[in-house]
Amino acid sequence: MDTITPYLMEVINLTDTTKYCANCGILIEDDAEFCPDCGVKQLIIQKEVKEIKNPGLAAVFSFLVVGLGQIYNGQIAKGLLLLVGAVISGILMIILIGFVFWIIIWIYAIFDAYNTAKRINSGEIIT
Numbered sequence: 001m002d003t004i005t006p007y008l009m010e011v012i013n014l015t016d017t018t019k020y021c022a023n024c025g026i027l028i029e030d031d032a033e034f035c036p037d038c039g040v041k042q043l044i045i046q047k048e049v050k051e052i053k054n055p056g057l058a059a060v061f062s063f064l065v066v067g068l069g070q071i072y073n074g075q076i077a078k079g080l081l082l083l084v085g086a087v088i089s090g091i092l093m094i095i096l097i098g099f100v101f102w103i104i105i106w107i108y109a110i111f112d113a114y115n116t117a118k119r120i121n122s123g124e125i126i127t
């Protein structure tokens with residue numbers, strides 16, 4: 001038992017979700033409503049509310065329709081902007097240069113949708 005205990009402790013440390021008290025700064029349970037030390041009420045991180053975005057799906061959406069992946073990610077204004085940019089580029093295709101813009105916007109939209117979805121999932125971006 002003595003040999004396995006440090007290993008178990010490490011596993012617990014890795015899997016345990018902890019946070020710090022907003023008042024005194026001690027390490028407390030992630031889902032603790034009150035700090036066990038100072039008793040101050042903690043802000044509960046609403047994990048349930050946080051949507052998980054599928055980066056692959058976001059990329060596919062932007063692949064099919066420019067900006068759709070951004071809208072899926074909750075970045076509606078950005079998605080619409082990209083869509084408008086793609087439409088304008090589509091019109092400019094008559095004079096050929098639009099094709100270049102359209103490709104750039106399209107590729108950007110796909111990669112941005114993918115990366116943004118990943119960043120939303122990691123909590124880097126709050127939508």
Ligand SMILES: [Zn+2]
Pocket residue numbers: 021022023024025026035036037038039040
């Ligand atoms: Zn505290």
